[in-house]
Each structure stands twice: as structure tokens, then as C-alpha cells.
Amino acid sequence: MNAHSPNRVEKEKLVAEISEEIKGSEIIVVTHQLGLDADQTRNLRVDMRKNGVGLKVAKNKLIKHAIKDTKFAVLEKFLTGPTVLAFSKDPVAAAKSAADFAKANEKFKIVGGVMGDQILEEAQVKALAMLPSLDQLRAKLLGLLQAPATKIAGVLQAPAGQVARVIAARSRQDA
Secondary structure: OOOOHHHHHHHHHHHHHHHHHHOOOOEEEEEEEOOOOHHHHHHHHHHHHHOOOEEEEOOHHHHHHHHOOOOOHHHHHHOOOOEEEEEEOOOOHHHHHHHHHHHHOOOEEEEEEEEOOEEEEHHHHHHHHOOOOHHHHHHHHHHHHHHHHHHHHHHHHHHHHHHHHHHHHHHHHHO
16 A cells, blocks of 8 residues: 555545635634744634634645635635634634734734635734624624613603503592
């Protein structure tokens, strides 16, 4: 049997795994990990997972094969050096998580990304990171929707109470 077969099968498996993981993503942020130690890498994974962001560390050659013929193929220009992909369905979450981690760790650097069919340079990823996430927007919207509803309920209850008092007073007059 050929000595290269298991290695090739293993690589094909890794490429398929990367493809599957990033498939449903709206955004991929390409970062460089410039010597993070084991604790920092674990913290990065925990932070990302907590924010619903996937993280993939792989060789650039494998990533290139995984993104070939996908909407993420334009990322190839960013694939140099020690690459880490951060990806999410929420278009802001991956950018925000990567930017927050990069602020606290100089060994972690944002290189660029892609959102939909738009290539994002480092500055654009950082600008995107400043926007509220989908969850934050949902919470704000829910707050805005609930606040008027409580006011409306209060307004609706007041006239009903007044009508009831008027009816009660009227019935006492008639009696």
C-alpha cells in the first residue's frame, strides 16, 4: 500500500470538515495567531464558543481547498502565515469576538474577512465589530416593543376604571 494514502485521506477528511463547519456562515474573519500559548488558545476558543463563533486552526493549503468554489474563495488572498478562521451565522459576532480578543492579545491579529460577497479589510472587520450583535439588537427591539405595550396597557386600564367608577356612581344616584 502507498505510504502517502493515509495522509491524503486524512487531508481530504480535514478539508471536508472545514467545508462543513463554515458552510452556513455569514462571515469568516481571517486572523493570525502569532504564538499564543495553550492557555491563551483555550481562552480564545471559550470566548468564541460563548459568542456562537466557530474557530478553525488549519494549514492554509487545506483552507484553500475547503473554500475553493465557495462564496468564501475570495479569502485566499488573506491566507498566509499562521491562520485561524473565526466564523458565524451572526454577521457581527465573529468580527466582535475576534476584535475583542485581539485588543487583549497582541499575538492575535485580524487580517481580513468576507461577509456575503463583500471582502473585508482589517479596518472594516474592526468597524463591523463595533456594531451590536444580532442578539443585542433583538434585546433592544424587544425592549422597545415591550415599553410602549406596558404604557398602552396602563392607558387602556385607566379609562376602563373611570368608566366603571362613573357607572357605579350613576347607579348610586339612581338608587
